[in-house]
Amino acid sequence: MILIGNGKLLTRDDNNTFIENGCVCIQDNVIVDLGTTENMKKKYESAEFVDAKKGLIMPGMINTHHHIYSSFARGLSINNHNPKNFGDILEGMWWKIDRLLTLEDTRYSALSTYLDCIRNGVTTVFDHHASYGNIEGSLFQISDIAKELGIRTSLCYEVSDRDGSEKMKQAVKENVDFMKYVKKDSSDMQKGMMGLHASFTLSNETLEYCAKNMPYDAGYHVHTAEAIDDVYDSLKKYNKRVVNRLFDNNILGEKTIAVHCIHTNNGELDLLKETNTMVVHNPESNMGNAVGCTPALEMIKKGITLGLGTDGYTSDMFESMKVANILHKHHNCNPSVAWGEVPLMLFENNSKIVNRFFEKPVGVIEKGAYADVIVVEYDPLTPFNANNANSHILFGINGRCVTTTMINGKVIMKDREIIGIDTEQIMAKSRELSTKLWNKINK
Numbered sequence: 001m002i003l004i005g006n007g008k009l010l011t012r013d014d015n016n017t018f019i020e021n022g023c024v025c026i027q028d029n030v031i032v033d034l035g036t037t038e039n040m041k042k043k044y045e046s047a048e049f050v051d052a053k054k055g056l057i058m059p060g061m062i063n064t065h066h067h068i069y070s071s072f073a074r075g076l077s078i079n080n081h082n083p084k085n086f087g088d089i090l091e092g093m094w095w096k097i098d099r100l101l102t103l104e105d106t107r108y109s110a111l112s113t114y115l116d117c118i119r120n121g122v123t124t125v126f127d128h129h130a131s132y133g134n135i136e137g138s139l140f141q142i143s144d145i146a147k148e149l150g151i152r153t154s155l156c157y158e159v160s161d162r163d164g165s166e167k168m169k170q171a172v173k174e175n176v177d178f179m180k181y182v183k184k185d186s187s188d189m190q191k192g193m194m195g196l197h198a199s200f201t202l203s204n205e206t207l208e209y210c211a212k213n214m215p216y217d218a219g220y221h222v223h224t225a226e227a228i229d230d231v232y233d234s235l236k237k238y239n240k241r242v243v244n245r246l247f248d249n250n251i252l253g254e255k256t257i258a259v260h261c262i263h264t265n266n267g268e269l270d271l272l273k274e275t276n277t278m279v280v281h282n283p284e285s286n287m288g289n290a291v292g293c294t295p296a297l298e299m300i301k302k303g304i305t306l307g308l309g310t311d312g313y314t315s316d317m318f319e320s321m322k323v324a325n326i327l328h329k330h331h332n333c334n335p336s337v338a339w340g341e342v343p344l345m346l347f348e349n350n351s352k353i354v355n356r357f358f359e360k361p362v363g364v365i366e367k368g369a370y371a372d373v374i375v376v377e378y379d380p381l382t383p384f385n386a387n388n389a390n391s392h393i394l395f396g397i398n399g400r401c402v403t404t405t406m407i408n409g410k411v412i413m414k415d416r417e418i419i420g421i422d423t424e425q426i427m428a429k430s431r432e433l434s435t436k437l438w439n440k441i442n443k
Contacts (some may be wrong), residue, residue, distance in 0.1 A: 374414060
């Protein structure tokens with residue numbers, strides 16, 4: 001039994017419970033009790049005590065759309081690569097990288113990315129993978145690393161027609177094999193989905209092939225109307241907009257994550273709502289790729305379950321919260337918006353998305369929830385309470401403030417040190433492998 005206490009406890013439960021000197025009690029991998037530190041220590045005298053040192057105790061962060069395979073791009077400069085649009089970025093960078101990744105590259109990309117997540121207090125990651133040079137076994141490489149580090153994750157492989165029919169079928173098989181594998185896993189730490197790239201690289205025949213081979217209702221994870229060219233392609237080839245096309249191919253639904261949904265009209269938003277499809281907003285990536293701004297405020301008004309992800313841009317969800325807040329103020333020319341909508345995406349809807357897949361509650365500190373808990377070093381210079389906690393987090397906290405990360409009842413990081421992992425060796429090997437990759441790209 002473990003107690004995490006002597007800190008401000010922000011539970012994120014339905015009552016927005018806040019305890020000034022709070023403490024969480026964990027038995028095995030589940031939260032069994034919470035209250036004041038004094039009471040919990042008296043009640044569970046023999047429990048191991050983790051001192052929050054008057055910091056903030058809160059649920060672990062959730063990233064509902066990440067790209068582990070993109071990690072080796074950090075610092076990369078590609079010869080004669082001067083993209084003018086999103087298509088140039090895909091062709092000139094991301095598809096070059098994923099065609100050259102080895103299984104060892106994928107393995108170390110997962111190690112470095114998951115470690116970064118843990119350091120930033122991210123305890124659950126939904127990842128969307130591509131490595132068209134080495135498809136078979138790639139999800140299992142990532143899965144093995146997630147198990148080794150103890151992080152909760154959902155994985156899928158990006159099915160696409162861009163490299164031909166045979167590669168497409170291999171990608172579908174990788175998804176199916178992994179979904180069947182995790183279905184047998186009783187730990188409830190990993191899930192599998194059918195990953196899809198985007199409408200413009202997926203024929204109707206491929207979508208039918210994916211549906212035919214889906215072993216059970218695992219859901220789809222698909223980039224949706226990220227760039228305007230995706231819309232133009234769908235209209236030209238199929239005489240329908242992207243979300244309508246996905247609907248007609250039975251892709252939408254309560255287990256499906258439609259990522260981005262930037263270039264969507266009112267009718268498409270209604271379809272997303274009516275089908276109970278989840279959407280994930282990735283503000284930094286959208287701005288960096290200059291593809292536009294997701295109509296997030298309209299989505300929330302309609303009651304769409306809109307979460308927050310990073311699209312591989314960062315592993316720091318606090319950072320994404322900050323950017324989302326200012327992006328929608330800037331985009332709407334209104335300083336009064338996004339104060340409530342962005343925390344809703346990050347703290348409530350990300351939890352709702354994850355809880356459609358995992359058996360016990362995630363993203364909340366309450367009895368019966370999985371014990372995914374973080375401690376953040378933060379000494380507020382102004383009064384801190386349940387009503388203004390989001391403002392304090394927005395302006396006073398980033399991922400590097402996280403000192404302790406517990407996942408599934410196990411302390412993975414304490415006092416900023418990852419326990420039992422040779423991180424220096426991992427970073428050194430990652431630099432070695434990424435250098436080889438860069439040389440191949442610029443050959």
